[in-house]
Amino acid sequence: MPGSAHVRLENVVKRFGRVVAVAGVSLDISRRSLTTILGPSGCGKTTILRLIAGFLAPDEGDIQIDGASQRGLPPYLRKTSTVFQEYALFPHMSVSDNVAYGLRLRRLPRASVAEKVRHTLSLLKLDGLERRFPRELSGGQQQRVALARSLIVEPEVLLMDEPLSNLDAKLRVSVRTEIREIQQRVGITTLYVTHDQEEALAISDTIAVMREGRVMQVGSPRDIYERPADPFVAAFVGQVNLLRARVEEGGVRIGSLRLPVPPDSPHVEVGHEAILALRPEAIRIGAGSEGRDGLTGQVVSRTYLGTTVRYRIELAGQRLTVDDHDPAGKPLLEGPVVVSFDPTRIRLWPASPEMLQQMEEGP
């Protein structure tokens, strides 16, 4: 695991008028890691980025890089470098001038600037494009130029603000892999901001999930996915079914089914409601109406997608989405079906009124 805390946020608060964009966030970013802040729009993730970059000053709390507080430091004195969502390439400069800009500011000798530019362009596979202007480049190329421009100044921390959102879907996958490779090769501490959970899962060392200005959970991609800290995180990252169950002695009940409480669950009061999270892969579905390890439900709708068949099941008064990933040869289900759950893959939390309301509204 990459080393100690390179960047530390301590109880950072940022308000815009009456809106609290960041409501007391503490976060450690490890050296040489790629840490992603993941969350829906408006959750405060971009604000955090700008706070670290120095474009905004925290109202409360502190930001430290290598133990040194960044308070009062304007962006041009911080050792961070940002890749903007719209790339922000200087339209009046060529590719090599754009990339060389930061070095020229530092008054490096011309020969070494040229050498570094050549090296960085090559690293990002931009050879041959030195004299082009940003308007002549494709989206992917522009993105790489922006990255080159930021990397060449050898910052302590690289900040990336939703860098893939302006690319089309197919490109996104290949570019994110490239970014990850470069990041690991150069070994630079990177803070990455996105709302795309698949992206986050694919490239991060650590993910911090944010919502409404707060960090909900910090962990490795696996942790986040397999052990989400609350229904929101569970719903945001990957697909999940959220069901309401009643807590009884030694277990929880949905309809006629009783399930054990998973060992590392938070405490649930007997007699109260709990929320169950079930990823689609933890659910099995079959024809018939057996009642022992499963529940009986009704197929409400069915969508054939080639590799998968997606069923919407009505069960115990609640709705469920189940995927069959291997429908070849099997008849398509309809009518009454038996749904069974893998008890080891259940997550459980006490139901708060807020969570219940969120479930009503949907993610």
Add this chain to the structure above:
Amino acid sequence: MGKATTARAWTDALLVRRLTVDPLGLGAIILVVGLLAVFVLFPVVRVLAQPGPAEWTRLLTDPRWLRLAGNTILIAALSTASAVMLGFLFAYATSRPDVPLRHLFKLIAILPLVSPPFVGGLAFILLFGRRGLITYSLLGLSGDIYGWHGLWMVQTLAFFPIAYLTLAGVLRRINPTLEYAAQDLGAHGFRLFRTVTLPLATPGVASAALLVGIYTLSDFGNPMLVGGAFKVLATETYTQVTGWGDLGMASALSAALLLPSLVLFALQRYWLEGRSYVTVTGKGSFADPLPTPGLLRWALFAGCGLVALVLLATYAVVFVGAFAKTWGVNWRPTLENFEYTVFRGRQLWNSIRFAGIAALGGSAFAVLAAFLIHRKRFPGRAMADFAAVLPAALPGTLIGVGYILAFNTPPLTLTGTGTIIVAAMLFRTIPVGYRAAVAGLSQIAPSIEEGAADLGARPLRTLWDVTLPLIRSAFTSALVFTFIRSMNTLSAVIFLVSPGNVVASASILALAEHGDWGQASAMAASLMSAVFLVLLLFRLLTGGRMRLFEL
């Protein structure tokens, strides 16, 4: 090659057939194209056709005209340079949120645009002339302000608002993220300005310079009042018409003035448009604004403050002059001067109603023209588009001479009527409304209108129901601009006034030329007040939502 043109001809023929299916639309097109041809293109052609070979030879060989041309270019270059610099100062200062009084500066910078351009010249004489309030009464100085140096100062102050508005718009629309990116990489202060802000603003600076250049070239009132022995083409055109009656020579001089104006116009429209570095951004609060360094902030404040004081003094002095019995001699306050304004109130009313008709009619026409030209295909479309924006390049004196030549004989005898004045005002300011409407239209996807057509709406119906409400702001801003410009216009209408149809601006110039400072000031003050009142009224009616001078 042959195949393509045949195909083209086919398409055009089909289009014409399509048009005849919709007589109302066809009628509208004919109307618009016809009016543009008659009132924009025809006068220009007449002016160019009027001079004979003798006049053209004289124009090119007579050292007097060559000197005039040199003067004109010289003063245009000087005034443009200083006006652009001053405009940039104001634009930059008002864009920094921590410059004190910046909102006041914004307001004051617009003042020269709502008053007649030659009021600057008048006020200048009142302030800095021999009996000037500042030079004589206050400082006891003696100096001669007539000549190119006085004209330079007056024109700079009169026209810098145009540069200011252009540049303010440019600075505002430079993508702020670019400056943040530069800061992120380590730039700040002057280096940031020099490497990023200034290069990005350069096309805007060029654009502003070209715009101001056209204004200074055609400036008529100021050179008449302050130029003294320094004569320029515009004033000489006037002398040729009124003194010699030599319309041929006047036309030749107008053509000479047209040439640089057209060049500037073409440069601005065709070369610069594509090189703009600005985008329309919608980002909200990206960052806490970076504070302006203290020294710079105060320098900006001082610079703008000084200019603002001079400007305020300029307009204040006109009001003072309106109430003084005899300028420079007898300062007793009196209302005598206004008595004349009331007595000749007809002239002020003429200004208001002519400008009003021109504004209402002109804006409607501009919008209609923009819609037809940019949404319909018909033969002659490109020419109509050109005719709609051409007046922006035409000096006022050329329009005046052209209208005299074009409309002096049957079937279109308009000289001696108010109609010709309204027409001159209207067609002179068409480009503004037209351009605004075109810009507005370009932001409306044609699919919206296609949707309406799909549901059965005829083209004009679509215009009324769908398009118009969406470009209403273009209409209202054109309305206001046309009104103000027409109230203050002088160079075009000075040739066209006739008994019963005199407008206030011509009257003010005549009074000022006669040295009736008091009466000239009184009428100028009334004219400016009328414009302000109308502006205020408009502001109130639209609930302050109207953005003025968005250009």
Add this chain to the structure above:
Amino acid sequence: MRYRNAAWGRLGSAGCLALLAIFLATPVWAQSKPVMVYGVIHEYTLARLMQKFERDTGTKADFIRLSAGEVATRVLAERQAPKGDVIFGISRAIQESMKTQGLLEAYKSSRRAEVPSRYVDPDGYWTGSALTVQGIAVNTERWKKEFGNAPMPKTWEDLLDPKYKDLIVAPSPLSSGTGFTFIVGQFFRLGEEKGWEYLKALDRNVRFYTPSGIAPTRMVAAGEFLIAITFAHDALKAISAGYPIALIHPAGVSWDIGSVSLIKNGPNPAGGKKFIDWVLGRDPIQLIVDLNFEGSLRSDVSLPLGATPLEKIDLVDYKLDWAAQNRQRALKQWGELFKK
């Protein structure tokens, strides 16, 4: 929100239409034809005069104040379809020229008898209404400051003194009657050849030539310049307003007759004739004398305030025919000689 916009749209359109109606209500074209007067005298006086005309006769009239050159040009340009009925207050030299060009119509008003016959066109095309004499206007304040107790210029030749370099301002004959009257005055005083020489010598001291006739007087009144070639009435008006001016009549002063004429084929000839009959009467002339300080041709009208009696002024022998016939040529030559 949509609803509000729609309401504004309708209100706005209604407002615009209402405004348009108001503006068009006072028609942009002429209704019942008023008498159209092209006046060359000072606008304020002209306005007062026209107001009195309307009151006295009940006839509607409209006027526009133009300089002499502008009138000549305009009437010529409009000859196919004249818009004006009467020309008033213009130099008779220009009247002669227009008469030759066939732009005028003869009208022998009964009032002609009240004006000395030498100030009336025998063919009846124009009638004199005022006598204007020229002179030199000097700003006394500046004079004191710059020349102390030295004597002010008394003759035209005094003005050639190099110490007046750039201190003199004169009207341009190309566009002003004043200027034209001045230069022909010099021709009548010295003969044409010597006259041109005088003008060339004077040109060395002239700072520039103004398009309007009254501008030099105005500038000297304000102290912008020291000496102006002026008409006496312009100077007298400035003096009565309180400006520090001394009016000097050197020997051999040019003069002019302001006159009135009827434009041929004007829109309202009957009204025009009415105006001519009226304006030559005692009260209108007195008004012009009082307000404009011009001299009257009628015996029953007093001198303007502060004016030197005519007997004390040495007028040149003004040959009207010569002036009218040679006007174009003289102007052309002047334009070529003097670029200022």
